[in-house]
Amino acid sequence: MAMLQVAEPTAAVGPVVPRLFRVRGRRRETRDTITVDLQAVAPADESGFTPGQFNMLYIFGTGEVPISISGDPGRVDFLAHTVRAVGAVTQSLAAMKRGALVGVRGPFGTSWPVEAAEGSDVVIVGGGIGLAPLRPVLYRLLARREKFGRIVLLYGARTPGDLLYVRELERWRSRMDLDVEVTVDAAAGSWRGNVGVVTTLIPRAPFDPASSVALVCGPEVMMRFTVRELQARGVRDDRMFLSMERNMKCGVGQCGHCQYGPFFICRDGPVFPYGQIAPFFRVREI
Amino acid sequence: MQTLEPVLAAHPFFKDLKPEHLQVLVGCASNVRFDGGQYIFKEGEEADTFYLIRHGTVALEMAVPARGGVTVQTINEGDVLGWSWLFPPYRWHFDARATELTRAIALDGKCLRDKCEEDHNLGYELVKRFAQIIELRLQATRLQLLDIYGHAPGR
Numbered sequence: 001m002a003m004l005q006v007a008e009p010t011a012a013v014g015p016v017v018p019r020l021f022r023v024r025g026r027r028r029e030t031r032d033t034i035t036v037d038l039q040a041v042a043p044a045d046e047s048g049f050t051p052g053q054f055n056m057l058y059i060f061g062t063g064e065v066p067i068s069i070s071g072d073p074g075r076v077d078f079l080a081h082t083v084r085a086v087g088a089v090t091q092s093l094a095a096m097k098r099g100a101l102v103g104v105r106g107p108f109g110t111s112w113p114v115e116a117a118e119g120s121d122v123v124i125v126g127g128g129i130g131l132a133p134l135r136p137v138l139y140r141l142l143a144r145r146e147k148f149g150r151i152v153l154l155y156g157a158r159t160p161g162d163l164l165y166v167r168e169l170e171r172w173r174s175r176m177d178l179d180v181e182v183t184v185d186a187a188a189g190s191w192r193g194n195v196g197v198v199t200t201l202i203p204r205a206p207f208d209p210a211s212s213v214a215l216v217c218g219p220e221v222m223m224r225f226t227v228r229e230l231q232a233r234g235v236r237d238d239r240m241f242l243s244m245e246r247n248m249k250c251g252v253g254q255c256g257h258c259q260y261g262p263f264f265i266c267r268d269g270p271v272f273p274y275g276q277i278a279p280f281f282r283v284r285e286i
Numbered sequence: 287m288q289t290l291e292p293v294l295a296a297h298p299f300f301k302d303l304k305p306e307h308l309q310v311l312v313g314c315a316s317n318v319r320f321d322g323g324q325y326i327f328k329e330g331e332e333a334d335t336f337y338l339i340r341h342g343t344v345a346l347e348m349a350v351p352a353r354g355g356v357t358v359q360t361i362n363e364g365d366v367l368g369w370s371w372l373f374p375p376y377r378w379h380f381d382a383r384a385t386e387l388t389r390a391i392a393l394d395g396k397c398l399r400d401k402c403e404e405d406h407n408l409g410y411e412l413v414k415r416f417a418q419i420i421e422l423r424l425q426a427t428r429l430q431l432l433d434i435y436g437h438a439p440g441r
Binding site for chain 1: 355358362
């Protein structure tokens with residue numbers, strides 16, 4: 001079986017110069033997380049992206065943050081980013097009104113191996129806001145549904161109130177050609193779904209480990225345990241892909257802030273085959 | 287007459303169990319079903335049974351003052367429910383409630399404890415299997431305790 005590779009990073013035009021975008025719309029996902037739709041001020045600045053890539057979003061006067069693109073890669077008229085307001089820049093971004101200006105650099109980085117996964121079962125494991133960079137790949141897989149075997153989405157969050165894209169989750173769950181399992185770490189008695197960490201969904205998920213590609217994004221601790229469970233099911237290391245996160249700054253592998261062993265996350269990642277980063281995955285000093 | 291032996295043998299918890307041990311277990315097993323919302327057992331009650339879930343979902347809950355029933359874990363098809371029957375004082379530590387129609391095999395814990403005392407090979411085999419379940423649940427609980435999706439300082 002051929003070794004799968006992540007897609008090569010696409011060259012961004014003028015990667016250090018922000019392009020002007022306006023907030024076209026915003027949706028509250030949870031109490032601290034919103035999805036912002038950005039539209040290019042100049043139509044020439046519209047750009048596509050591949051699932052898994054991120055942009056650097058510049059809030060003028062506040063700062064710049066790397067945010068995964070969470071929208072449909074089939075839409076080039078706007079870019080969706082799901083932002084959790086946890087610091088000064090993300091709080092400013094989350095508070096922006098329709099029409100506000102944002103600087104955008106990108107898209108940067110590698111993407112999920114959609115073409116290479118054709119003919120395989122695809123298992124998507126997301127934890128918390130880690131579902132955001134996985135949503136574009138799910139859109140892409142569903143747009144080309146006939147090219148893949150079973151598609152399984154396993155999603156874990158802290159509580160029912162922390163679940164992202166609730167309406168979409170319901171729509172996805174109603175599809176006969178997609179298996180969706182959702183779990184939360186804690187819930188009141190009124191919650192009718194699963195309770196437990198997302199890794200507990202893996203042993204009973206309906207996929208063929210020998211022919212599956214796994215796409216994983218979430219807190220690094222969650223990904224460590226997820227890798228272990230996927231390995232226990234028999235998924236090969238070179239068929240697991242993780243989206244890593246470090247302190248991305250320049251986005252083009254120049255500043256070194258996001259160094260991860262011999263890699264720069266912004267340039268060589270964020271999506272890596274697990275086999276590529278396995279030697280560094282449990283090294284505390286990295 | 288058809289017995290529950292093939293059903294027990296097909297459940298993941300008893301995978302590859304020796305036929306002579308399965309035959310012993312069949313004598314302690316019965317088919318049960320619970321409607322959605324029905325309590326299977328409650329905290330403090332005598333723990334004299336464990337369940338192999340064949341279909342459905344069971345919520346393990348704890349009543350917390352001012353918060354009501356808090357679900358700490360859900361148990362699904364293919365899972366095992368209950369190990370308090372194995373250890374004194376043989377009392378349940380949580381409530382177990384079926385969240386939907388749930389079908390299971392109930393195994394009489396008292397009956398099994400006696401049989402395990404008579405046949406230590408069977409006892410060791412059962413304890414090994416339960417220890418593995420307990421280890422998996424402990425790992426999952428530790429991960430839950432880390433609150434990995436909680437707030438972290440950010441930008």
